[in-house]
Amino acid sequence: xxxxxxxxxxxxxxxxxxxxxxxxxxxxxxxxxxxxxxxxxxxxxxxxxxxxxxxxxxxxxxxxxxxxxxxxxxxxxxxxxxxxxxxxxxxxxxxxxxxxxxxxxxxxxxxxxxxxxxxxxxxxxxxxxxxxxxxxxxxxxxxxxxxxxxxxxxxxxxxxxxxxxxxxxxxxxxxxxxxxxx
Amino acid sequence: xxxxxxxxxxxxxxxxxxxxxxxxxxxxxxxxxxxxxxxxxxxxxxxxxxxxxxxxxxxxxxxxxxxxxxxxxxxxxxxxxxxxxxxxxxxxxxxxxxxxxxxxxxxxxxxxxxxxxxxxxxxxxxxxxxxxxxxxxxxxxxxxxxxxxxxxxxxxxxxxxxxxxxxxxxxxxxxxxxxxxxxxxxxxxxxxxxxxxxxxxxxxxxxxxxxxxxxxxxxxxxxxxxxxxxxxxxxxxxxxxxxxxxxxxxxxxxxxxxxxxxxxxxxxxxxxxxxxxxxxxxxxxxxxxxxxxxxxxxxxxxxxx
Numbered sequence: 063x064x065x066x067x068x069x070x071x072x073x074x075x076x077x078x079x080x081x082x083x084x085x086x087x088x089x090x091x092x093x094x095x096x097x098x099x100x101x102x103x104x105x106x107x108x109x110x111x112x113x114x115x116x117x118x119x120x121x122x123x124x125x126x127x128x129x130x131x132x133x134x135x136x137x138x139x140x141x142x143x144x145x146x147x148x149x150x151x152x153x154x155x156x157x158x159x160x161x162x163x164x165x166x167x168x169x170x171x172x173x174x175x176x177x178x179x180x181x182x183x184x185x186x187x188x189x190x191x192x193x194x195x196x197x198x199x200x201x202x203x204x205x206x207x208x209x210x211x212x213x214x215x216x217x218x219x220x221x222x223x224x225x226x227x228x229x230x231x232x233x234x235x236x237x238x239x240x241x242x243x244x
Numbered sequence: 245x246x247x248x249x250x251x252x253x254x255x256x257x258x259x260x261x262x263x264x265x266x267x268x269x270x271x272x273x274x275x276x277x278x279x280x281x282x283x284x285x286x287x288x289x290x291x292x293x294x295x296x297x298x299x300x301x302x303x304x305x306x307x308x309x310x311x312x313x314x315x316x317x318x319x320x321x322x323x324x325x326x327x328x329x330x331x332x333x334x335x336x337x338x339x340x341x342x343x344x345x346x347x348x349x350x351x352x353x354x355x356x357x358x359x360x361x362x363x364x365x366x367x368x369x370x371x372x373x374x375x376x377x378x379x380x381x382x383x384x385x386x387x388x389x390x391x392x393x394x395x396x397x398x399x400x401x402x403x404x405x406x407x408x409x410x411x412x413x414x415x416x417x418x419x420x421x422x423x424x425x426x427x428x429x430x431x432x433x434x435x436x437x438x439x440x441x442x443x444x445x446x447x448x449x450x451x452x453x454x455x456x457x458x459x460x461x462x463x464x465x466x467x468x469x470x471x472x473x474x475x476x477x478x479x480x481x482x483x484x485x486x487x488x489x490x491x492x493x494x495x496x497x498x499x500x501x502x503x504x505x506x507x508x509x510x511x512x513x514x515x516x517x518x519x520x521x522x523x524x525x526x527x528x529x530x531x532x533x534x535x536x537x538x539x540x541x542x543x544x545x546x547x548x549x
Contacts, residue, residue: 132268134282134544135272135280135281135282135310135540135544136280136281136282137282147261147264147265148265148268148269148540149268150268151268151271180281181280184275184276184277184279184280185275185276185277186276
């Protein structure tokens with residue numbers, strides 16, 4: 063693979079199968095869907111949480127609440143990053159005593175999840191918090207792990223993992239690119 | 245954006261994105277814990293060389309809700325009374341480790357001068373009769389919440405336009421968002437030259453009353469009444485006060501705004517100030533949210549990336 067070359071590692075079908083499998087795993091681990099609350103992390107965690115919610119509803123026959131969380135105000139690296147716009151946070155139901163499943167597209171350093179945990183604790187006190195990620199690319203900088211993973215992708219630090227979803231992008235899939243920093 | 249000084253040259257896209265972010269901060273302020281850690285470790289100094297209660301408190305509340313530390317300055321107790329220059333004063337306070345200053349000063353352009361002297365972002369909290377841009381933002385947000393968008397919304401700004409920094413800031417912000425603005429007041433209190441201002445003006449409030457979607461009443465500085473440029477207070481109320489009679493002639497869904505503090509019984513009748521169409525308290529609440537948006541825009545994230 064040459065510089066800036068990009069390789070698709072998951073296509074739309076793979077993402078669909080991974081999503082359905084994660085839905086089953088969430089239900090298995092929590093013995094059903096009662097008290098479940100799926101919360102997607104802005105931007106691409108949000109549509110993934112919606113898809114997981116639909117898959118769980120299909121399996122269990124009843125809907126689970128889905129919300130989304132923007133963690134821009136909770137980052138510890140604001141000074142290091144380009145300015146970001148603050149996105150929507152919608153947590154429509156009471157978090158207290160719920161089993162929250164945080165949903166994100168790529169799990170990398172763990173700093174986003176750390177920020178999401180801080181944001182959650184300002185919104186309520188869930189009974190427990192679990193983490194689902196479509197891709198785990200390694201290189202954790204904090205003691206954080208995912209409970210549910212679509213695909214483990216061993217990467218090097220200078221590779222970039224890009225997730226595109228039909229809800230937010232023109233295309234759908236997961237790509238690894240060389241020469242990126244994120 | 246390195247400073248926030250005026251609405252005069254603000255782009256529509258910047259205004260829209262600031263207001264969108266301010267709406268997120270309205271949600272943050274409505275949470276059980278209305279505070280986020282975004283500006284932890286930053287220090288905001290409110291430098292009010294002219295007295296103010298609400299604007300200063302509003303900025304301090306905004307800074308604290310973003311977890312910034314605040315310092316404040318009151319001219320009465322400062323070394324300014326010992327003859328220290330403005331430049332020395334702000335440079336001294338900057339050197340204590342301040343990351344942003346909010347400046348209010350009676351002299352037009354004071355915030356621009358301080359922005360030249362210092363290497364940190366400056367927010368104009370009101371300069372003379374010139375600009376008060378965060379007031380305009382909070383007015384836009386309040387109207388946007390009420391009307392969805394400002395495109396085509398007909399707004400009258402009533403009162404002493406000529407000496408009002410609020411009016412000047414609002415005119416540019418409202419029209420940038422597509423509103424149709426009419427200035428209402430006696431000829432002596434309207435700007436002498438409207439050239440380049442995207443507005444119309446009239447001395448006759450009653451003639452435009454029924455077409456308005458929103459009435460923005462400016463504060464009458466009561467001590468000015470009865471001078472050569474300012475009519476007597478009874479005369480002002482008769483021609484420009486939002487009395488109950490005028491209120492009854494407004495569209496049923498018309499909104500009423502006022503920057504505060506209100507002179508009940510002068511520019512606004514008592515019952516009108518407390519009516520459900522009055523958005524005055526929404527303006528105050530929104531003031532904290534828009535100031536959070538401005539502080540976060542200037543201090544959150546790297547400027548150069």
